[in-house]
Amino acid sequence: MADLKKIVFVLLFVVQVAYCKIPSYIKVCPRTHQNLSACIYDSIMELKPQLINGIPELGVPGLEPLLLDTIVIDSLGGGTRLATNLTDLKVFGASGFDILKLTPTLTKKGYNFRFDVNIPKLRITAMYELDSKILFLDLKGKGPFYANVSDYHFECIMKGHKVKIEERNHLEFEDMKCNLVIGDVSVLLDKLFERNPTLAKATNDVINDNAHVLFDEIKPGVLKAVAKRFTEIANKITLSFTYEELFP
Ligand SMILES: *[C@@H]1O[C@H](CO)[C@@H](O)[C@H](O)[C@H]1NC(C)=O
Ligand SMILES: *[C@@H]1O[C@H](CO)[C@@H](O)[C@H](O)[C@H]1NC(C)=O
Numbered sequence: 001m002a003d004l005k006k007i008v009f010v011l012l013f014v015v016q017v018a019y020c021k022i023p024s025y026i027k028v029c030p031r032t033h034q035n036l037s038a039c040i041y042d043s044i045m046e047l048k049p050q051l052i053n054g055i056p057e058l059g060v061p062g063l064e065p066l067l068l069d070t071i072v073i074d075s076l077g078g079g080t081r082l083a084t085n086l087t088d089l090k091v092f093g094a095s096g097f098d099i100l101k102l103t104p105t106l107t108k109k110g111y112n113f114r115f116d117v118n119i120p121k122l123r124i125t126a127m128y129e130l131d132s133k134i135l136f137l138d139l140k141g142k143g144p145f146y147a148n149v150s151d152y153h154f155e156c157i158m159k160g161h162k163v164k165i166e167e168r169n170h171l172e173f174e175d176m177k178c179n180l181v182i183g184d185v186s187v188l189l190d191k192l193f194e195r196n197p198t199l200a201k202a203t204n205d206v207i208n209d210n211a212h213v214l215f216d217e218i219k220p221g222v223l224k225a226v227a228k229r230f231t232e233i234a235n236k237i238t239l240s241f242t243y244e245e246l247f248p
């Protein structure tokens with residue numbers, strides 16, 4: 001009798017393990033949860049340590065640093081005065097994000113999420129290539145680019161829809177759409193006039209007095225790259241499981 005119990009227990013255990021594909025670090029939020037917003041908030045916050053280091057088994061890269069694709073800003077289009085290429089972009093501090101507001105909406109197609117996030121401090125490093133006239137200065141050169149941004153505050157909407165992949169439902173997100181407001185920003189273009197340190201200092205001073213103007217030029221590119229990366233991370237997670245597993 002005791003043996004039978006043991007066998008049944010082991011069988012139940014095996015069945016449960018086989019069906020429970022969601023790893024323990026992902027907290028599942030049932031669709032009928034009375035406070036879905038709070039549940040998803042907790043779920044994301046509990047996932048933070050994994051997000052910082054990355055989740056190799058789901059193909060999610062680590063957030064620290066956040067590596068972004070090359071940003072090309074072309075002075076020919078959109079009335080931009082700045083022609084810059086930023087390559088080898090690394091963003092530090094993204095994991096310090098705070099979710100100020102999160103509103104999930106269940107739709108016919110799946111889920112939409114509206115969220116309001118603040119990152120208190122971001123440090124960006126890159127290599128720049130600049131060929132511009134800005135603020136009456138002829139800026140031409142290349143070298144390391146550094147920027148510090150405080151209160152990187154964005155409001156986004158992420159639309160998710162159910163897709164069928166190999167007969168199973170998954171939630172897939174479209175690229176999220178965001179508005180961005182930032183606090184203070186400081187920028188350093190290193191080695192801009194390498195052979196003329198006085199001019200380099202003067203130029204960087206002018207640039208910093210107008211750091212907001214400069215950052216406004218590169219903001220759409222940075223925002224697009226960050227939004228794309230976050231959408232990729234969200235999709236890596238949601239597409240690894242079925243819709244029913246994630247939102248029972
Ligand atoms: C949901 O939870 C949050 C945070 O715990 C709380 O502020 C909010 O009032 C709750 N909403 C409802 C409808 O219970
Ligand atoms: C940026 O890169 C593009 C293509 O790689 C190049 O054509 C352009 O001249 C570069 N712009 C600057 C300012 O270096």
Ligand SMILES: *[C@@H]1O[C@H](CO)[C@@H](O)[C@H](O)[C@H]1NC(C)=O
Binds near residue numbers: 123146147186187
């Ligand atoms: C950014 O902040 C760090 C310290 O937090 C400082 O060492 C660095 O000089 C700052 N860079 C810029 C471009 O302001």
